[in-house]
Amino acid sequence: MPPEDQEFTDFMTEATQKAMELRQKYDKLSENNKSKFLLYIESMVRAGGTQAFMNQMNILFDTGKR
Numbered sequence: 001m002p003p004e005d006q007e008f009t010d011f012m013t014e015a016t017q018k019a020m021e022l023r024q025k026y027d028k029l030s031e032n033n034k035s036k037f038l039l040y041i042e043s044m045v046r047a048g049g050t051q052a053f054m055n056q057m058n059i060l061f062d063t064g065k066r
Helices: 003-028 031-061
Strands: none
Touching: none
16 A cells, blocks of 8 residues: 555544544533534534535644635
8 A cells, every 4th residue: 555545544544533532422421511512513514514614624633725
């Protein structure tokens, strides 16, 4: 496997693991905090649709893409 492909595979493996960890933490939240989180995400997506959500993800991961 070319190094670039391995880099992507490694990143996706780590991202998937972190997403699973966050899901486990989310599952442990109180129902009130789950609702707060969902409202936060929903408002981000509704504010500008998918593009706004992707912009926030790019900011989070500091890719510089807007």
